[in-house]
Amino acid sequence: EVQLVESGGGFVQPGGSLRLSCAASGFTFSGYEFNWVRQAPGKGLEWISNINHRNTGTTIYYADSVKGRFTISRDNAKNSLYLQMNSLRADDTSVYYCARGNWGRMDYWGQGTLVTVSS
Amino acid sequence: EIVLTQSPATLSLSPGERATLSCRASQSVSSYLAWYQQKPGQAPRLLIYDVSNRANGIPARFSGSGSGTDFTLTISSLEPEDFATYYCQQRNNWSSWTFGQGTKVEIK
Numbered sequence: 355e356v357q358l359v360e361s362g363g364g365f366v367q368p369g370g371s372l373r374l375s376c377a378a379s380g381f382t383f384s385g386y387e388f389n390w391v392r393q394a395p396g397k398g399l400e401w402i403s404n405i406n407h408r409n410t411g412t413t414i415y416y417a418d419s420v421k422g423r424f425t426i427s428r429d430n431a432k433n434s435l436y437l438q439m440n441s442l443r444a445d446d447t448s449v450y451y452c453a454r455g456n457w458g459r460m461d462y463w464g465q466g467t468l469v470t471v472s473s
Numbered sequence: 474e475i476v477l478t479q480s481p482a483t484l485s486l487s488p489g490e491r492a493t494l495s496c497r498a499s500q501s502v503s504s505y506l507a508w509y510q511q512k513p514g515q516a517p518r519l520l521i522y523d524v525s526n527r528a529n530g531i532p533a534r535f536s537g538s539g540s541g542t543d544f545t546l547t548i549s550s551l552e553p554e555d556f557a558t559y560y561c562q563q564r565n566n567w568s569s570w571t572f573g574q575g576t577k578v579e580i581k
Contacts, residue, residue: 389570391517391570398560398573398575399509399517399562401562401570401571401572404568404569415568417569457505457522458504458505458523458563458564459519459522459523459528459562459564460517460519460570461519461522461528463518464516
């Protein structure tokens with residue numbers, strides 16, 4: 355069974371940092387790309403980052419809203435995905451989901467982890 | 474950047490009725506158009522991918538269609554568990570993913 359489990363969310367002050375993790379199981383982790391998607395309270399879904407891993411190397415993409423502040427990474431040996439979030443702002447408050455990418459779709463999602471940025 | 478606009482924002486229907494949800498792109502998109510269902514407090518669930526393919530375990534009452542800039546998700550006969558928010562999503566040039574703003578299907 356495919357499972358994605360996020361952790362690392364919590365309460366942080368503006369300007370602070372947080373590192374999210376996503377532990378994967380039930381499939382060959384190295385064979386897939388992954389995304390982080392967030393959802394502010396009462397709002398829609400916002401894609402923020404993608405990481406691929408092909409024979410030609412790793413490619414990474416970010417939404418403009420997080421570029422320069424957030425860093426996505428993966429550890430294929432640990433079947434894990436990460437999101438390092440720096441310079442956090444109040445508008446980064448959201449539930450953060452990791453989602454497996456499969457060509458043009460995100461076919462499996464974690465349950466999400468809540469990040470609250472407030473003074 | 475491609476923008477996806479979903480309509481209507483809210484759809485009020487009764488169980489057994491047909492639901493038609495629209496997703497319009499600001500420019501022509503590839504066939505990588507997907508639909509997700511999200512219930513309160515839950516993660517999104519993939520329903521439809523590549524415009525018209527149902528994901529694993531998705532009932533046949535869900536169908537997707539469209540091309541170019543106009544796409545539709547149809548629920549042929551609403552079941553009580555189908556009342557939720559639905560999002561369309563596309564992948565643009567492999568470097569970004571975009572979601573529509575969502576359509577809430579509520580009980581009339």
